[in-house]
Amino acid sequence: MVKAYVKTFGCQMNEHDSERMRGLLHKVGYTLTPDEAEADFILINTCSIREKAEQKAFSHLGRLKLRKAKKPGLRIGVCGCIAQREGERIIRRAPHVDLVFGTKNIHRLPQLIEKMIKTKRRVIEIYDDRERWQQFGCEIERDNPIRAWVTIMQGCNNYCTYCVVPYVRGSEWSRPAQEILAEIRDLAANGYKEVTLLGHNVNSYGRGLDQEINFPALLRAIDQIEGIERIRFTTSHPKDFSEELVEAIADCPKVCEHIHLPFQSGSDKILKSMNRNYTAAEYIDKVNMLRAKIPQAGITSDVIVGFPTEEEADFQQTLRLIEEVQFEGLFTFLYSRRPQTAAGNFAQQVPNSIKQKRFEILLEIQNRISSERNESLVGTQQEVLIEEGKALDGDGTSGREYLLRGRTRLNKIVEFTGPPDQIGKLRQVKITKANRFNLEGIMLP
Numbered sequence: 001m002v003k004a005y006v007k008t009f010g011c012q013m014n015e016h017d018s019e020r021m022r023g024l025l026h027k028v029g030y031t032l033t034p035d036e037a038e039a040d041f042i043l044i045n046t047c048s049i050r051e052k053a054e055q056k057a058f059s060h061l062g063r064l065k066l067r068k069a070k071k072p073g074l075r076i077g078v079c080g081c082i083a084q085r086e087g088e089r090i091i092r093r094a095p096h097v098d099l100v101f102g103t104k105n106i107h108r109l110p111q112l113i114e115k116m117i118k119t120k121r122r123v124i125e126i127y128d129d130r131e132r133w134q135q136f137g138c139e140i141e142r143d144n145p146i147r148a149w150v151t152i153m154q155g156c157n158n159y160c161t162y163c164v165v166p167y168v169r170g171s172e173w174s175r176p177a178q179e180i181l182a183e184i185r186d187l188a189a190n191g192y193k194e195v196t197l198l199g200h201n202v203n204s205y206g207r208g209l210d211q212e213i214n215f216p217a218l219l220r221a222i223d224q225i226e227g228i229e230r231i232r233f234t235t236s237h238p239k240d241f242s243e244e245l246v247e248a249i250a251d252c253p254k255v256c257e258h259i260h261l262p263f264q265s266g267s268d269k270i271l272k273s274m275n276r277n278y279t280a281a282e283y284i285d286k287v288n289m290l291r292a293k294i295p296q297a298g299i300t301s302d303v304i305v306g307f308p309t310e311e312e313a314d315f316q317q318t319l320r321l322i323e324e325v326q327f328e329g330l331f332t333f334l335y336s337r338r339p340q341t342a343a344g345n346f347a348q349q350v351p352n353s354i355k356q357k358r359f360e361i362l363l364e365i366q367n368r369i370s371s372e373r374n375e376s377l378v379g380t381q382q383e384v385l386i387e388e389g390k391a392l393d394g395d396g397t398s399g400r401e402y403l404l405r406g407r408t409r410l411n412k413i414v415e416f417t418g419p420p421d422q423i424g425k426l427r428q429v430k431i432t433k434a435n436r437f438n439l440e441g442i443m444l445p
């Protein structure tokens with residue numbers, strides 16, 4: 001039995017690509033193992049969005065050199081965003097790698113493996129945007145039996161000056177609606193309850209397709225699919241976040257009112273330099289538009305600290321925006337220079353010590369806000385989709401005492417006790433305690 005292991009760095013898009021690669025590996029006869037040490041083929045799916053993610057991938061590759069020295073039959077593949085950008089330079093840096101392929105070559109994995117085995121040579125294949133590529137239609141080995149990711153579009157045309165996505169994922173490309181709907185119907189038939197629609201900018205879904213469809217219309221169509229109970233989506237770009245979309249969210253009962261809307265900075269000077277195409281006031285207007293229609297909506301966001309030329313006054317404007325919007329949670333990133341991006345060449349990079357200090361200040365403020373937002377839910381009743389459970393009596397023989405875990409519509413994790421047959425169901429839970437990162441509650445009859 002030949003065993004394969006896939007290690008993933010990065011975002012949900014990468015996690016989902018790994019599910020697709022696991023499906024392909026299975027199809028060509030590999031047994032998937034959760035234990036890297038026993039694998040005969042290790043595939044590293046890399047992320048290039050931040051310097052730290054890239055360093056992690058290369059240090060992991062470094063450790064695999066030692067493993068390969070002890071196990072000469074071991075084969076190592078590298079894919080994902082670093083592979084797309086670096087191509088054969090990866091081999092120069094890590095000569096123990098046997099296979100390199102890009103973000104648009106995933107569907108070619110079976111042929112690439114065959115070539116690697118037959119020729120006993122290294123194989124490198126990177127398609128660029130001009131080449132015909134097809135990501136979908138292959139079998140997917142999904143990690144979660146209740147919640148599934150569904151790609152609706154890929155790539156991006158926005159060229160934010162800090163971001164590598166347009167270079168490593170290519171230009172924006174939407175998937176035909178009938179294909180997306182068929183995949184979701186199939187998921188519903190197989191017992192999945194929740195779908196998260198993935199794209200680098202889901203709000204621009206439909207541009208360039210032959211059929212007349214946009215993202216709000218797609219949401220309305222998915223909302224009609226029987227068996228699916230919840231719909232989420234990520235990521236949205238504020239400039240494309242429209243009133244029509246807010247109306248669709250309000251009208252579709254299955255669409256969760258949790259919106260991830262990255263703001264990146266509260267300073268107009270920095271936003272302009274990032275090429276984000278909105279001002280801080282326009283961002284707040286979008287938030288107000290959403291809350292006017294859906295008062296219970298929860299917003300999470302991304303923010304970058306220490307973008308080139310960020311001064312104390314710019315940082316203070318970011319803090320003001322955070323206080324004004326009151327996000328449920330924030331993904332906070334220290335700016336890091338990325339190859340190919342415009343901002344990597346900007347003069348006046350912010351010293352690391354200042355970035356770090358601002359990062360800590362911001363985190364402390366957001367932690368307080370997140371705790372307060374969670375506290376405000378104590379005593380309320382929340383709809384929870386139960387995803388997993390752990391036996392409290394040790395071996396689970398009583399069948400009753402389980403610590404169940406699920407998510408509210410705002411994507412907050414809630415824990416409570418109950419029988420394991422509730423896993424996969426939507427239940428009402430009364431919130432009894434709030435922690436910074438999760439909630440505790442009692443399941444209602």
Ligand code: SF4
Pocket residue numbers: 156157158159160163164165166200201237
């Ligand atoms: S919109 Fe998002 S994916 Fe596109 S360039 Fe900007 S940050 Fe990157």
